[in-house]
Amino acid sequence: MFYYVYGLLHSEDYHERFADNLSKELPRIPAVKKAEDFWAFSKAGRALGDLHVGYEEAKPYAVELKLPKGYTYDDLEPEHFGVEKKWKFGGTAKDKDKSTVKYNNFITITGVPLEAYDYVVNGKPALEWVMERQMVKTDKASGIINDANDYAIETMGDPAYPLKLFQRVITVSLETMKIVRSLPALDI
Template sequence: MKFGGKARDKDKTTVIYNSNITMTDIPLEAYDYVVNGKPALEWVMERQVVKTDKASGIVNDANETMNNPAYPLELFQRVITVSLETMKIVRAQPKLDLPK
């Protein structure tokens, strides 16, 4: 998975899943949900990359782990929904007035 656009001008509203699937119109607000200093969507993108460990030769592939080739795409779509809904709840909370 990678963002659309050029390297310098990433288009976060577009994510290229593979040569056949491109997700468009991803709301930028979905990137407001941050976990451990990183938007949850970007975390998913990083973790779903198929990688081979150089030292061991072990292939890390979420598709094989879940026995579902669509798993990374479905996970990304679910995290978009979770991110938007979580931020809706957070923004609806009253301001916390702490004594100074």
């Protein structure tokens, strides 16, 4: 039942049909008419649950990294992976290129599939959540510094963790949308 609900809550048809209600109240879970639809939503919900819970184990999506002339990925030192302020999209402010993301002053990510931005969590693409959270930020009220680099090195033991997380979330986003788009029409 849990996976049926999880699958149903990811249905694009469900979101469209109940958009007005979802903006005002808790979601209501309708019963589908056919058993095969129930099992399709349940199977999709299980696959989505496994994917979302296990995002740390997802295979990093193969993006291209633009590095300064003469550098290869193997030449990079831990300090090259340090994130700074908010990541930036390529292009201009008026004409953003979301297939390109400036990770830091040393690394630019290219080849990000635009379809990966279709997976939205709480009104924002999951990739943009990563970009927003994996940086160095000082809380104005308390002065506390939230440094994603410290977490990457001290907790994860990998200075490239923010970059690899971004690549994993690309994989998770693409796989999520593949599953969501394979869901049956909502016949209730």
